[in-house]
Amino acid sequence: MARVAFQGERGAYSEMAALQYFPGATLVPKKSFSDAFSAVEEKKAGFAVIPVENSIEGSVGEVYDLLAGTRLAAVGEVHQRVRHCLIANRGVKMGDVKVAYSHPQALGQCRAYLQKKKMQAMPAYDTAGSVKMVKEQKLRDAAAIASRRAAELYGMEILDEGIEDRKNNYTRFLVMSPAKKLPKSDGSYKTSIIFSVKHVPGALFGILGEFAIGRLNLTKIESRPTKETPWEYNFYVDFEGHAADAAAKKALAAIRGRTSYLKVLGSYKKAESA
Known part of the structure; x- marks a missing residue:
């Protein structure tokens, strides 16, 4: 049985994503992404299921920084539906709640709701962990934003459900493992790479042009500071196809000489459409 690490407490959306991808796995909750x-x-x-972006709030910057330094490979992808609940201790009424605790991404996804209810947003390290904290501290003027599963696990009361500002709310997770061999391609794969460009005019344009020449569809491009030299960036690119496919191999070979750093994070089967 697979052992799968995730960030957060039991009931976190990361746990739900892990169970979706690895039904029946032994789950290993961890305090931080690191x-x-x-x-x-x-x-x-054996695996970690890590959130990389949300359809409303965008990318998880800390995770992208960790991807640049890890020895692990991306071997899978899963999309988790996010439906937030306002969760409080039993007996607490909506009018009692002055503060809402949750992960910053979850707070951002419920920003308009919290403003309407005049609740102060208070960042915490995890959605489900916020529920656990509100319960353990017996808070009567505060609630947590998390999943229905978290409320049920900790025996808490749901004051409101579906409080996210946009209902089409999904988080994309990558499955990370020490795998060295890329799985065989069957035409439904994505590949993630990281690179930095040389300081010459048109460097990024030239690199992206190689994907266009190979008719490789880019599904995401993200830049993050390298943290080493001011104003230098790593670019994170996802494209449709497998790194072992002829078109991808040709494009990757062509851009290698144009980059100062190139890392193929992994090729993996695309998640089912949300």
Whole structure:
């Protein structure tokens, strides 16, 4: 049975994504994203399921920084529907709640709701962890934003459900493992790469042009500071296809000489459409 690390407490959306991808797995909750990566790198778990972007709030910057430094490979992808609940201790009424605790991404996804209800948004490290904290501290003027599953696990009361500002709310997760061999391609794969460009005019344009020449569809491009040299960036690109496919191999070979750094994070089967 697979051991799968995730960030957060039981009931977190990361746990739900892990169970969706690995039904019946032994789940290993970790305090931070870094701890989840380390659990796999240190062979305390075989996989980690890590959120990389949300359809409303965008990319998880900390995770992208970790992807640049990890030895792990991306071997899978899963989309998790996010439906937020306002969760409080039993007996607490909506009018009692002055503060809402949750992960910053969840708070951002419920920004308009919280403003309408005149509740102060208070960041915490995890959605389900916020529910656990509100319960353990017996807070009567605060609630947490998390999943229905978290409310049920901790025996808490749901004051409101579906409070996200946009109902088409999904989080995309990558499945990370120490796998070295790329799985065989069957035409339904995506590949993730990381690169930095040389400081010459048109460098990024030239690199992206190679994907256009190969008719490779880019599904995402993200830039993050390298953290080493001011105003230098790593670019994170996802494209449709497998790194072992002829068109992808040709494009990757062509851009290698145009980059100062290139890392193929992995090829993996595309998640089913949300």
